Amino acid sequence: MPVKNANAVWNGDLKSGKGTMSLGSGTFEGAYTFATRFEDADGTNPEELIGAAHAGCFSMAFSNELAKAGFVPESVETHAEVTLEMIDGAPTISTISLKVNAQVPGIDDDKFQEIAEGAKKNCPVSRALASVNTIKLDATLHN
Template sequence: MPTKKAEAIWKGNLKSGKGTMKLESGSYEGAYSFATRFEDKAGSNPEELIGAAHAGCYSMAFSNELDKAGFTPNSVETHAEVTIDPGAGAITKIKLIAKGDVPDIDDAKFQEIAEAAKNGCPVSKALKAVNIELDATLVN
């Protein structure tokens, strides 16, 4: 079973410190800080990386579920909105916004498969303590 790796280095205290995060593959390395995480300043943060991971995983899971049901998607595009409550020190919600271009499917079946993919996605399973919402739209 594959094990994927990432690392982060943080220097200083929470409010004025700075850090970097990078992926083992080398495909991403970025700086982050308190301001980029909690004050909407330019730069990366752990939540957007979680969002990217969730959006990528969901798109793959949804495509797979569609295929298993006999539908071949032209495309699945997913955006993730990750909400963090600094006061609670917790990620409180992830909203997945998906658009699927899937020929020969009706919206009811599309929605059924979209929901199954949300529940079956490995990242969704890992984040089951978080409220995960889904807004899936069939486009074709």
């Protein structure tokens, strides 16, 4: 499998410095600062990118697991919320909540939830983030 890459540059100290993050593909570059990460300033931050990666990975994994179970999803939309908080004096990603809305003809909610949980557990980004205390999932089926 191919190796993917990204780059980050930080200039200055933590509080007054600034930086940029970019994807190796060239499809994204964004500025970030202390305020965009630990406060509510405009701009991106590593947690936002982790959320995007997790939402994208889960959507693909869930679609794949649905198809393997004989269901063809019309759409899977995933929203991720990444919580960064102080734990034992260190900023820590404590929770990731995935909210999924999907249209999957012919599936009942019990089977839908079962497959969603499996995809949450086994998508590569979930597996990479296994040290996060809680990865939550709220999956809604739209028929």
